[in-house]
Amino acid sequence: MPLLLGVNIDHIATLRQARYAHTPEAANAEPSPLVAAFDALEGGADSLTIHVRGDRRHMQDADAFRIRAAVPLPLNFEMGVTAEMITIALALKPDFACLVPESREEITTEGGLDVAGRFAPTRDAVAQLQDGGIRVSLFIDPDLPQVEAAARSGARMIELHTGCFANATTDAAREAEITRLTAAARAGHAAGLQVNAGHGINYTNISGLWAVPYLMELNIGHSIVARALRVGLTQAVREMTQLMAGYPADTAAARPHSS
16 A cells, blocks of 8 residues: 555635635635645645644634535544534534644644653543544654553554654654654554654655565655645646655565555
8 A cells, every 4th residue: 555645735724814814805815725735736745634723823613614624635634632622523513633732922833742641631632533523643753661651542543753854854863763763653653553653754855764664655745735835736746646656565565554
């Protein structure tokens, strides 16, 4: 089974909100996340990722519901572990929900969810969402205690945070992060979890992840949107899918099918 690509289109909404935030025109303004979703579909995306944050800095509630209703791709809804977002997710009914940490001070999600340290609320959120028919992923740092806690929470998937890998500035640091990601992927696979990855992956560093086994899906946003400024979103997605075809077949064959 080929490595799947989830395209995060949050930054399309970021650009829109830079001009139209808090105005009545925002929902119908350009650039349109809905149009971007169709462009990603045409380029070969396997799923869409959107994140409605508590401060609504980019995606708005209306964006999520419009995309869900109109675009024939699986929807991955990134969300904080809050009662407000659980209520929205249960109404939206995305295919997947990825629980992530949120801080109003950060520019984008930085670091993984502390499942081990906040186990009870995470477990309860997982149960509510999965009882509502939504498969849950936990965005975690590639650390074995977090993988173990994720497995105990009842979640069916993990998304390994690849930010430290992407930010590594030396070969030694990069290799250390690959070792860390590999150990976490092996542990997640052994626990019966689907293993995804994301954050900071781009057209240059992506092949460094080919050493990490059991990956099912990569979620990529900023790099694709940045490339789209030059070639258009459909072509940017197409180029990324072509690169992802390089994921080793023997590694891919070892992965379970998504269920």
